[in-house]
Amino acid sequence: MITFMGLHHVSLAVRNLEKARVFYSERLQLKEIQRPPFDSKGIWYAVGEQQLHLLEHPGGDTLRERGIDTIDGHLSVWVKSYQETKDWLDQQEIPYEARPDSIAGFAQIYVLDPDRNIIEFGAPYHETDHL
Template sequence: MIHFEKIHHVSLAVRDLEKARVFYSELLGLREIQRPAFNSRGIWYAIGNQQLHLLEHANGETLRFGAIDTVDGHCAFWVSSYKDTVAWLEQAGIPFEARPQSIAGFTQIYVLDPDHNILEFDAPYESK
């Protein structure tokens, strides 16, 4: 039997690493961490005790082109505040789809990165 402890990282394919760096580092404010010298281009980020790995793959089969589709594969992050996250996204000019009263049991906010990877930000319900 495998005894799982946690998710270590999620990897997303990106077409243009520098364009992705602007989105993830500058707009979202994620903290970049050191990445080993692989024979590929990528960026690693720390998110709590887990990591997000961006891998440059200009013609990868996993790259999306469509709009937000919450049934499609996506990466979800737990954030501390729905209201603060919405305010940050609005201030940064990042389009989003918000579900403040989601039946999931918590709030949900969906965004697309420059390569149409779907990112979900989840937070506890907040009083109005």
């Protein structure tokens, strides 16, 4: 039997690492963390106790082309405030699809990164109900 301890990281493929860095580091303001000197190009980020790994994949054959499709593979990040997240995305001029009353049991906001990877921000229905 496997004893699961938690999710360590999620890796996303990107076509252009510097373009991805602008989105994740500057616009979303995730914190970059040290990455081992692999032969491949990449950037690692801290997301709470977990990590997000961006891996440059110049061929792009594994990357999606469509818009937001919530039944497609995506990364979901829990945020403290639905409204603050929406306000930040508006300030950064990042388009999103908002679902404040989602049947998921929590509010959801979906965005696309420059390579059309889907990112979901999940938040409590009520700002005082955060974890």
